Every structure is written in C-alpha cells, then in structure tokens.
Amino acid sequence: MSEEETADAPQYDEGDLSDGVWDVYSTRIITFMIVAVIAGGTIVYHALEDWSWVDSLYFSVITLTTVGYGDLAPSSSGSKLFTVFYIVTGISLLGAALNEVFKRRGRRLAARRAKRHRGR
Numbered sequence: 001m002s003e004e005e006t007a008d009a010p011q012y013d014e015g016d017l018s019d020g021v022w023d024v025y026s027t028r029i030i031t032f033m034i035v036a037v038i039a040g041g042t043i044v045y046h047a048l049e050d051w052s053w054v055d056s057l058y059f060s061v062i063t064l065t066t067v068g069y070g071d072l073a074p075s076s077s078g079s080k081l082f083t084v085f086y087i088v089t090g091i092s093l094l095g096a097a098l099n100e101v102f103k104r105r106g107r108r109l110a111a112r113r114a115k116r117h118r119g120r
Contacts, residue, residue, distance in 0.1 A: 026100050027097075027100055027101075027104075030093060030096055030097045030100060031097070033093050034090075034093050034094065034097060037064070037086070037089060037090050037093060038057070038060050038061060038064065038090075041056075041059075041060035041063070041064075041086050041090070042056040042057045042060045043056070044079075044082055044086075045059055045060060045074075045079065048074075048076060048078055048079040048082065049074060049075065049076070049079055051072065055072060058072070059072045060086075063083065063086065063087060063090070064086075064087070064090035064091065064094060065094075066091070
C-alpha cells in the first residue's frame, strides 16, 4: 500500500472493536450467555438440590434478578458455593446486557442528532 492508502485506512488498536464483530453481535452473544447461565443454574440446582425443573428454573431466575423471595434456599455446602459463583457471574452478565442496551441507545441518539444537524 502507498503512504496515502495507509493514511486513509481505518486505524484500530487491538482493544478497539467498535463497528466490528462485537458491535454487530454483542446483543446476541450476551443473550446467549444469559440463557446458558440460567439453563446451567437450572441443571445444577436440579442435580444438587433435587428440586423439580420448574423450581430449579424459578430459583435460577429469581437469584439472578436479585428478587430472592426466600421460599427456596440452597441446603448443601456445594449448592451454596455454586450460588455464590452463580450470582457473581449472572449479575455481571445482566450488567453487561444493560450496558449494551444503553450504548446502542446512545449511538442511535447521537446518529439522530448528527442527522438533524446536517440537515440545517
């Protein structure tokens, strides 16, 4: 490439994925990860606590959403330790999902504002 072509080419540092794969697929990736974490929690609670599938799913969802009605609680040391890991992982994923929603809204708002100012 000539110097002129190199200067015009978009420059990305290795940590910058803007307008790349992450921006295109981030919502799908995070949604898949949340579904996987809920499904994994359901399976683990079903196995460790011998709860029904519905109770295991119910507990997985209310734990990740921090509702915690208190009607079900882990009884073994293993399931209590799993719950600690599960809460930290799940809440982090939910936070990442919210972050992506707000970033997308911000980008849309900025694009609308830029379009409106260009039209003046």
